[in-house]
Amino acid sequence: MSLAAEAFVSQIAAAEPWPENAALFQPLKDDQVLLSDCASSLAVQAYLRMCNLPVQVCCRANAEHMSPSGKVPFIHVGNQVVSELGPIVQFTKAKVVGCVSGQGLSNGPLSCKRHLQHCAEGSAVFLQGHSLSDGLDDVQRAEMKAYMELVNNMLLTAELYIQWCDEATAAQITRPRYSSPYPWPLNHILAYQKQWEVRRKMSAIGWAGKSLEQVYEDVSQCCQALSQRLGTQQYFFNKQPTELDALVFGHLFTILTTQLTSDELSDKIKSYSNLLSFCRRIEHNYFQEHERPGLDPLSIRPSLM
Amino acid sequence: MGTVHARSLDPLPMHGPDLGLHPDDAELVEAEPETKQEVLENKDVIVQRVHIDGLGRTKEDLLGYEIADVFMAKNLIDVMKKSHEAREKLLRLGIFRKVEVVIDTAEGEDALPNGLDVTFEVTELRRLTGSYNTMVGNNEGSMVLGVKLPNIFGRAEKLTFQFSYGTKETSYGLSFFKPQLGHFDRNICVNLYKVTGQFPWSSLRETDRGIATEFNFPIWKTNHTLKWEGVWRELGCLARTASFAVREESGHSLKSSLSHAMVIDTRNSAILPRRGALFRINQELAGYTGGDASFLKEDFEIQLNRRLFWDSVLSASLWGGMILPVGDKPASIADRSYINKVNVINGESDIYLEQFAVTGDYLGGEAYWAGGLHLYTPLPFRPGRGGFGDLFRTHFFLNAGNLCNLNYGEGPRAHLQKLAEYIRWSYGAGIVLRLGNIARLELNYCIPMGVQIGDRICDGVQFGAGIRFL
């Protein structure tokens, strides 16, 4: 009822064409960004590329604090700010690429508005929203959402655990990187504050008692499930990529290309060859082929961290 | 109705000496010498002894400096005057609740015929005093708990702790104050604090945690303050709808600044003065002692008061200031808007000092000026004269001001022109209530003029409270 009404309103608000100055915000790429944030950011970038929505990547030291949900990445489109992959997917669904009508494709905001009016008057105009998962049936969509939560629930949590709860990684990599933009003594305060917060979260969800081995075991289990689901298909749901593919790619690719204190995490993934070729496929299809000026293919694959 | 912006993000008003009595009220008690058969008025006298009765933990060496002048007195009038001054000094230390002076002829074996004994009967403040009160303002209620240890080590040192627990935010402050022996005006004060504030007009939430050390000293007729302050500032958006310009400013920053302030104050009272002038100039340099905020900030304040017919007072004031970012990073909103965090309620605080981002959040300006002309008169027909009614004044005011940003790259002339163009101004009348010696309440009817696009206008009847006023 009210939810539906609200969704309708936000749809109207979002039903403007994708602006050219759309920007994605993430922490500083070279010195600051952490494995988990980089993975989430890459997932969103992959998703937007799959949708063919151009976005400029902006690195800000305070990206985490700028985000409305406190999580990176977030996109700034028009006057709206949306963070995290799930809401961004919802948001792009409502966005209009262009209005396809009898006169042909038009892209400008004005003409689009006119077309919307046409639409209201009942003429033959249809609006195309960006959705990668439209071709799926109900059960497939349910499975897609479930697997996305599997990645969030296990891979993302494992990344956070390794970053902040494994003392060697926290001391050598995570804390120095996280606090790099800040002057002394604020850097130490903020790093320990963040670590304390993540550790409390881990204990709230019952991960505090886990050992590093158990976490690797969980990652392995998760990868096994993903590998099982993917099988020999090109993408998780046949030939068409979905947001699940973007999310899995973001995490796996980042783990594979990131140097940590030990290689155990990436080794877990490397033992699943179909996942590896899946990552290569997406990298090849979306980050190398469709090159546009200003979007450096290497920009997404430095050895982060 | 207008809004109440009673609290700005200044630290809790707790530092500095707490002057127990204000000079204005001090004309009350004159120690009357006991009438003696002999008339001593014009005779030379010698003060032989000065007693201080009622001392507990106060060290005597501290008081020696304060009462030394009494021995210099040569005749009775002089003795009375000096004793009175000594009494004022003692009260100013903020460690005595009561000081009474008794002057008597000297007694004892070595008593001279014209010898006098002066006795100060003092009552010390308790070792620990606590306070509790509740405050309402800025759409927030809070409970303030205070603990004060006056005279903690016996030499007028003071330790204060305040804790405010609000419905939205908590704040606390711990301050230690130590004056130099015999020079109460020369003192050191250390503050530790956490202050949180919400600024709905900027969609901004600010949390400051800081430490400040200040050194106050007088030179000739001026008072100087040297201060180092280190603050960890955390800015955040109040709502999801905050404009992107404000969003970009959120996050953590560290300011370490050195500042110097000079004040010449000849007014008879800080609130509703009747005569005298105030000149204050303040400069702050941030960034050279660490931290990631670097700027140079200059502020000044001038106020002139003149007594006219029928107890009415004409008061004119002018404020101005600017902030210059050092380096390539622009000044943070926390520093910029601070310039305008002055509490100007007379109708136009809501008008002239506002500059908005596209979606309507206040971003602060880099240079500003404000001027005001006030005529204070007693209440019509003067009800409650000599008592409660004297706390009230009616006033008529005319205020003007403007602000601008400095990054136009056009040179100072262009900036001055910018500040002179499109002046926002307002006039009106209202009633002022004086609250002790620290604050005042106003109820005004205000008509704003020269309003600029993007200004938030609050015309009509307004209500305000504050500590600093134009």
Place this chain on the structure above:
Amino acid sequence: MLLGKHVINTMAAPLELYCWKGGWGLPSVNIESLTVLAYAKFAGAPLKIHKIANPWRSPTGSLPALKTHGEGSLSQPNKIIIHLRKQKYNADYDLSAKEGADSLAFISLLEEKLLPALIYTLWVDPKNYVDVTRRWYGENVPFPLNFFLPSRMQGQQLERLRLVRGNSRLEPGEELEKELYRDALECMNLLSQRLASQKFFFGDSPSSLDAYVFGHLALLLKVKLPNGKLQQHLKSIDNLSQFCSDILTLYFPNDGRETPGSKISTQPHSNDFDNEPNKRRNQVLSVLVALGAMLSYALLTGILSIQQVHPQGALGSSKGHGAGTHDEDEEEEVE
């Protein structure tokens, strides 16, 4: 003390499971306990079940908890289930590898999307918490734990919600409720779509995923909440509510009538007050404790003072004491 018992007991002795006791027509009132109980039933694990309302009596200090032979006690449902699986009580035996992967994914979906909303509706929503959750725990948790345990549990749940959402300033309110419920509603729809017209999620026999779904949804289905947006949505999804009631009637046939549903909110308070055997005792005890606290406060602050009267005039030495103890300096002055 328990160790000795373990040594004597052979492996044949059943494992002991401690879980929250039942209410509202359910075998347990706690999501994790329900999940574990359902799994144990599905797998046919012979457990000795202790249904208690005092987490302090559990070997781990929290509920549910499984006391194992030799591996200590486990408290997290997935650890318990893994342990049971290792003991050859495996409800997922028939699942293919892909189905196993799907189970994992849907369990994650439940934990990420549905659980936060459940926590909100049971523990954070003020009306539900006061009228239902706190009331149940207040009445069932033994004295004196019932005075502070419910509010402590609420604090923990709110903290958990804050940490999971990654927002320390999270305030219970409409906006949060809307966000959480949107996720939860979507999650329920997805589950319903996945279940379709099947009896269980993977065919005709229940698996661990069924246990998890049942654990999360049964509570929502059975409790009568004053603020029941989430509940209404679940009730409108036929296959899911049917799924839950089927499991209840098939696997927990006794629990439905043990505690009639009428007990919850339809009767006036005084009635179930009398139903509780311990209530009278608790009432007397609480009055005594309150009196004791008041008295000791009075004594400590000096409102009341006990004067020692020496029976034989003890040389007047105690005379000065009464007056001299009033130390001005230490007293607090309230301005």
